[in-house]
Amino acid sequence: MIVGIDLGTTHSLIGCHDATGPRLFANALGEFLTPSVVSMDASGQVVVGQPARDRMVSHPQASVANFKRWMGSPRETRLGAHSFRPEELSALILRSLIADAEAALGERIDEAVISVPAYFSDAQRKATRAAGELAGIRVERLINEPTAAALAYGLREKADGARFLVFDLGGGTFDVSVLEMFEGVVEVHASAGDNFLGGEDFLDLLEQACRADLKLADSALDASQRGQLRRRLEAAKRDLGSRGQAQVELSLGDRQLAWQIDEDRFARLADPLVQRMRAPLERAMRDARLKPEQLDEIVLVGGASRMPLVARTVSRMFGRLPLRHVNPDRAIALGACIAAGLKSRDQQLEEVILTDVCPYSLGTEVARRDERGRVVTGFFEPIIQRNNSVPVSREETFWPIHERQRQLQLDVYQGESPLVEKNIKLGALTVDIDPALPIAQNAVTVRFTYDINGVLQVEARVHADDRRYELLLEQNPGLLDAQQIRERLAALNDIKIHPRSKQENLAVLARAERLYEEHLLARDQLQEWIARFRAALESQDDALIREHRREFARALDTLESA
Known part of the structure; x- marks a missing residue:
């Protein structure tokens, strides 16, 4: 089963495409929007979504939000005894969303189309894929959020x-x-x-x-x-x-x-x-x-x-x-659902081809001679200009700058600055050349090929003897490699996550704790309600727990609206 996911900065959503069209799945609290917030309780269990958002007030040191902005960076956040990278925090949100979808569908989900900002960099896109892998799903396709919105609005028609x-x-x-x-x-x-x-x-x-x-x-x-x-x-x-x-x-x-x-x-x-x-x-x-x-x-x-x-x-x-006219909070998720339907070749959907563009210019560092003949390094030479439709392939030819030069160093960058120091380095490829040949005969043609999944292939061909070199940029400095993903996945599997079946109970308690922080005059009453509900939980009587939870939630509604 392929689902569509909007992994957002403040809220995330999940859905699929079926005979009725795109549809979203509600979480355990009956809401389509799941706050992109992660918290850890005193027992070391992970809390995700609305309960975690409430804990941002009552337990701010044990909670984190807005981590989508850190995707593609090695930044880590300490929650309890654990440190989490942005990919892992996103994976915890994804796991919660997938559990909601599997509960609604009654079947296992193994693949997702995830929306990303159109201006996400190469590293941020790869971090999003890693988050999917850490959550236990395959992410072969990322769809840019504006393209997803276009699908949701039916603009393809x-x-x-x-x-x-x-x-x-x-x-x-x-x-x-x-x-x-x-x-x-x-x-x-x-x-x-x-x-x-x-x-x-x-x-x-x-x-x-x-x-x-x-x-x-x-x-x-x-x-x-x-x-x-x-x-x-x-x-x-x-x-x-x-x-x-x-x-x-x-x-x-x-x-x-x-x-x-x-x-x-x-x-x-x-x-x-x-x-x-x-x-x-x-x-x-x-x-x-x-x-x-x-x-x-x-x-x-x-x-x-x-x-x-x-x-x-x-x-x-x-x-x-x-x-x-389409709910702005849901438009991208609905579009991701349609993209998932297209990928699974849903017969309800008329065939549509989605093209995208390379959001940044991609190129290499070059040296130039100034008017006095001196070599000045650090210039950026774009090979693929931004906003070229992908997949795209472009090539340029370069020569060594010095006689008897033995190698060309091809440093690969993305960005829009004329100087490489202000762009982002993606990788490097070293090409051997013949030092005995004159500069004019030591040409190297470099081809950049960028596909719809954000993978950049760099090929270099030495003209003198037709030797070829290749660099496949599937990883970036600071991103997890395959071995690290396996290790992080094992570590995440050892962390206890509150089960979906307990989310409603957890949410009402987290909300009560937040209101206790906010309402000084109602603290005695809130403590009494919390104690009564905890006693109901101890009974393990599902009918009694449901009744107390409804009463508890109504009381909290009254307090919050007063």
Whole structure:
């Protein structure tokens, strides 16, 4: 069985494509959105999703979120006695999603199509695949999030030649892609984005403004109180979108603090982030060689695109209202489900070909001679320019810089800077050449081939004797190799993860602990409710536990809405 997964910065979703079309699976709590949060309890068991999100307030030192932004890096996070890489944290989310899907389907899942930001680098894409492997599934296909959104909107069914722009602002990343439909082909013309711009950055702005107005220094809030503040600011951000103003109340020791903000002030605070959004939009249009009036549709997806200032920015830039009729939180997941159906050759789906582009330029380091004949190194020579449709293959010919040179060092980079020091090094290939030959006869042709799965093949051919060298860039510095994945997988299998069957009980207790942190006046009542529910759990009577859980949840609803 092949499923589609949206592995998001703030929330993740899973689904499949069947006779009724794309459908998403609810988690154990009955929700389609599973927070991308991991926590570890006192017994050393891993908690994932909504219970972990609640524990971000009550147990901030044992919880972590937003780790999608660290994919492709060797950064590690300590939770209890264990250290986790971003791939492993993502794998824990994937395992939870897969358990939900298997519970709904009643069959084992062995493969997934996972969506990634269009502007994810080579290393980040490979880290996403590694996360799938650590979760016990095969990930042969990654689909760019804007392409998935296009499938969800049914834009593949538009008239031939239709062009549209997908604007995807999620919790942690921003992507924009320009696509065109032609004879059953969804072709990406250009992609651009910012892997460090999303809803979390707008939340950071609200936090900075709130703390400045209330004169709260960094030392004034501990980790738990900061978690409370951010949770309430997140609710305020939603209120700003629906009501145009919001109020935040915070208990800080014996102090009761209140803060207000309206949509106008929020828009002024957010202007630097809005300007950061404009740059990738303009770049994608420029790379696609299109003018705004040549677009047929503009589509907004991603949870953060709900903010009115986002829709206003896009409307002003393109002179029209964007499409938003598909739930922006679910659009990418639904598109991933359709991509999974296409991959499994679901007969319900009309055959459609998806093409994508290489999001970064790929090339090598070269040396040049200046006007005085001196050799200057460190220049970047692109071989595959960004936004070329993939699969793509390009070649260039290079010569040694010195007489009697014995080797050419081909350092492979990705990026857009003219200087390699500002780009990302992917690997290196050393080519032997004949030092007896003159420079003009010592040419080496280098071919780069980049496929739809993000694998870069580098081939070098020495003209003098037709010797060939090859480098397959399936790994990057800082990423796990096959042996390390096996070792990490064994370690993850030894870590106890709360079973899906206990998630509802765990979630209501985690929520109660969070409310205990937030509501000083209700602490005695909350302790009584927690003790009563724990006693019901000890009875191991499923009917009694269900009854107490419903009563407990209703009581917490009443407290939280008061």
